[in-house]
Amino acid sequence: MYAGVYLHLPFCARRCAYCDFCTLQLDETSLKKYHAALKSEIELFSDGAAVDTLYFGGGSPSLYPLDLLQELLDTLRSRFRFELREATLEANPWELTFERLERWKKLGVNRLSVGLQSSDGEILKTVNRPVPPDLFERLEMAVDLFDNVNFDFILGLPGENRKNVENNLKLIERLKPAHISYYMFDSDHETDLMASVKNDIIELPDKDTLEKLHDFIVLSLKELGLTRYEISSWSKGRMSLHNLKYWKSGDYKGFGVSAGSHEGTTRSVNCDSLDQYIDSIVAGKRPLAYIRENTPLEELFETLFMGLRLIDGLTLSAEIFPADLLERSVERIASVLGEFLVVNGYRLSLNDYGLDMSRLVFERLVGIMEEMESLLPSRATVEKQKNT
């Protein structure tokens, strides 16, 4: 079994109004410090596993100086057994220049994920993410040089309407990227944009319009020959191998601030704060926000939580989970969430209604997990019993 590696490169040129990722203003000094710490983290805490997918996420990895990117790759190669099938780099349109594209390729990057969000200049200006005037040419160049390119879109930014969604789809039609991620705008986080919305400075599009547009997008992408294989992902035969590791609860190791890892049944997440991160590394400690060995119940629900995002759903393996837990969970889930699911033995997937209502489904899933957890003997009691 191969693992995946994720590297978080948190620097951005400016902050998009809808962003709540861990990102920082790009400046020489913090970049240098971060880079050194990141290299140390890889050197100190790698286990030499075989790795077949690599993902540079951010932040804006496309801004990361190329020589430093090279160093990171060298460090990774010295610590892991690299047999890369896929190496993705997230890129902003501004950095899609011929030189950079060529250099990334030489470094071994074979997949680009372009953060487009919208093709509409006005919308992007509103969210503090202006695009270069020659956007189309840049994207064209990217698709020419890389045969595996993803475009990221967000549905529901302020100013969204039928016209600009049509334009997004036209862009897809003309450039034929291998992969599309079309996300619903997330109003749940405290972002600059949401602050403006709360203060009545900016208005979000109304729900009705968005519901119709979502249907329209799902239909149109299908007509363009893109297959929906996950709630917000479409592809032409080239699914994201790295993301599939997340959705299938595979093993992956994250490096950098706020990066998460899943190894076996252990889940851990690095801290959010750059200072804390650097301090930990300097002290030779893992920069963890937390680490925990999942209980079978937690592992089961996390597996469901990720796996149900896939259109094909998932099969809960009787080899991994205790039989009685499996039985009770599936029974409970089927009875509470029956209208949203196709349940076939231990194979579960969302039906069309479930896909439309996925947020609700996942929220209830968390509820079921808590409810079942409260019925179990507490962790402490279990440990005690083990010891006696």
Add this chain to the structure above:
Amino acid sequence: MFGRDLIRNISIIAHIDHGKTTLVDRFLDITGTIEHRRMKDQFMDSMDIERERGITIKSKPVKLNYTARNGKTYEINIIDTPGHVDFNYEVSRSLAACEGAILLVDASQGVEAQTVGNTYLAIENDLELIPVLNKIDIPNANIEETLAEIVDLIGYKAEECLLASAKTGEGVVEILEAVVERVPPPSGNTSAPLKALIFDAIYDKYRGVVVHVRVFEGSVRAGDRIMMMSSREIFEVIEVGYFLPQMVPTDSIDAGEVGYIIAVIKEVASAKIGDTITGATSSTPEALPGYKVAKPMVYAGMFPGMPEYYEELRKALDKFKLNDAALVFEPENSPALGFGFRVGFLGLLHMDVVRERLEREFDITCILTAPNVVYRVTMSDGTVQEITNPASFPEPGEFAKVEEPFVELSIITPSDYMGNLIGFITTEKRGEFKAVENAGKNRVVMKFVTPLSEIMFDFFDRMKALSRGYASMDYDIIGYRESNLVKVTILVNKDTVDSLSFIVHVDKEYAVAKKVVDKLSELIPQHQFQIPIQARARGRIIARSDIKALRKDVLAKCYGGDVTRKMKLLEKQKEGKKRMREIGQVTIPQNAFLAILRIGDEE
């Protein structure tokens, strides 16, 4: 410790935000009562919620030792008073313990309604008043006009007023000098039997009941046996002391002084505010006059966030009451919300403060229903009922008449906005215009009579908006008057939700019902099915609004590596729903129960 000649007991009265708390901070500063480096701003506002909101809720006493220009050192006891009209009764308590008061007026704002109200309270209590214009450091301070207003509204001479800035400290020493010179020392005989006024009593987790007293005659010390004159209950004193402003024990508190008594008192109920304490063996023949106990003016239902937490809520309210004699509550059983309480508050701010403190200090989430006044209903058979819950308001035909509390409302405003305000109050608020008088140069004081319920909702903000923020208000309850009122019931998804019922004047029945159902359809989240919201009055449906079915609810982006974060977020949102209630098949969030308070938001 001090000769009585060297004692001064004063209060500071003013409109909210005119600078009382800041002035006391300066006093503490000047007299070195609190070491400077330990001093936080707004030292007197010690409850978290007071600091955050910048308001004073509970009166607090503090004792200063001030060495005056005449070389003598005086003991000055100051009772900081709250400025919000909800807490007026706290002001009258404090005044009863003093011989003088500083009347503080913000020179950039001028005299405001409550300044006048509180001044009359002080005059009734025979206090020596020292008018002070504060904030003279502000460039747009208008000293002359403010002086003219004090002369017109309160009848002081301009020469009697002091000028100061509590912020910079300018003129603050002069205030202390004036206190020493103008306020009479307390009278009273130290060797007479004990006679002390309870002006507050708080429950301290570690020390039990702490009684705040002003000693008028005699003295009290540890070991004494004291008697509460109203109940004749006897207690043994464990400790007496002063407020500096933290409690510092002393040998005895003597006639004229302000301090605290800790005795073996189990319940705050035993130390009634306004009661007189005397000695158990040698008693004073006559109690002090005391003062009226604050009566709750508004009632609201209070329910635990989740039904299981009823007991916790009861315990929290019990504890809370120990420090807040103004709070009353009794069990209520609502078909929609289950077991909870009907709670009486002094006003809306009081209600807000209680809710917030319950949540903060007792870690309890609760659902509050829209507040209402107390209605007096004469039933067809002649019996009279006090209705504190709209749900139990009788149907037409069952009663002969309904009365509701009315207030005399005073509004002080620049004369430019007079027309606006009169129009608003008389046409929208069922107010009756009574009188107008000049107050200083360009200001007037207007009097209205209106139902209390009309100034509770959607009043203050509108008044401010109509006067560009300049108008201020004060009111006094003047009694019950008959009104033509109806009960409006709300149905959610065809089920009656009793906790959403409200009482309204017939003339406004349709308009208010429509606004409420519209607001509810905004506040109740979409469900998988369509939900009709209807208002019913006198047997007919009078308004309706529908919440559309939720067709789509798609999960947003989630960075794959950190599933925990997304799960946590969903968990948090679910947690938010703890403050929601499942009624029929519909989940109703807490703020929907207060919809009627928010129907003015869009206007």
